[in-house]
Amino acid sequence: MKNISVRTPAKINLTLDIIRKREDGYHDLSMVMQTVDLCDKIHIDEAGGEITVECSDPRIPCDGSNLAYKAADMVRGHFKIQQGVRIRIDKRIPLEAGLAGGSANAAGVLKALDELWDLKMDRDLMLGMGRAIGADVPYCILGGTKLAEGIGDVLTDLGNLPEYYVLLVKPDFSISTGWAYSNIIVDEIKNHPNNEAMCLAIRTGDLDGIEKNLGNVFEAPAFEAFPELSKIKSEILNRGAKASLMSGSGPTVYGLYRDKGDAERALRHFRSIYKEVHLAKTCQK
The missing domain is CATH 3.30.230.10 (Ribosomal Protein S5; domain 2)
Structure with a gap:
């Protein structure tokens, strides 16, 4: 076999x-x-x-x-x-x-x-x-x-994203995709991410542009319902991340780090609080 x-x-x-x-x-x-x-x-x-x-x-x-x-x-x-x-x-x-x-x-x-x-x-x-x-x-x-x-x-x-260290912090609860969609009204979304600017930044290797243009329309309703997520994002940024965002429908919040040492120090901090915390790197296939 x-x-x-x-x-x-x-x-x-x-x-x-x-x-x-x-x-x-x-x-x-x-x-x-x-x-x-x-x-x-x-x-x-x-x-x-x-x-x-x-x-x-x-x-x-x-x-x-x-x-x-x-x-x-x-x-x-x-x-x-x-x-x-x-x-x-x-x-x-x-x-x-x-x-x-x-x-x-x-x-x-x-x-x-x-x-x-x-x-x-x-x-x-x-x-x-x-x-x-x-x-x-x-x-x-x-x-x-x-x-x-x-x-x-x-x-x-879109080519190759410049390499980042990615800190992933999942709090001790989950958010289903169904919940996320049921708690957002498409016509009332105020802040849409600028995908055109993000794609250009990736194609030109513009780190500042990549970090500036992170955006997720599910963040606002998720952060309102689960204020802990906003606190995690703020703490990630306070601990050296160049940018931070909730991924998908959540609740994982990640930080993009240019410096490995900053990322590892943040990893140790969040692992003292949450069970599901990981440090990864961006990769291509």
């Missing part, structure tokens, strides 16, 4: 803007996403004729609702494969944190099974499968620094 192991990296939002609500209930978005090297690890073994999922975090469902399971099921169905797989997920990416951990796992399974079974999927097929699983999955398949539009699945490569 064959097996394979892959790492599935988290993402952060450098920007997140909601353009409009669509008739199908989804929202048109415009956002810049960035891969960081905080990863889950997935081990896949051929086993029997069924799909089974195990996870190191007992809070993660391991049934058909798990995105890694859905990815394996989709591959088997499309290629009419009878072989089963055992998927084991070693979780490091915090749960319901705005870091796309579940989507990253699904993307990792798609790529791993393509290699394990020598399926030779082309890009469009794999991205289409990802899109059917979840809006963030196509981005997680490609990774890197991307402008994401549509529901998040129309992707434009």
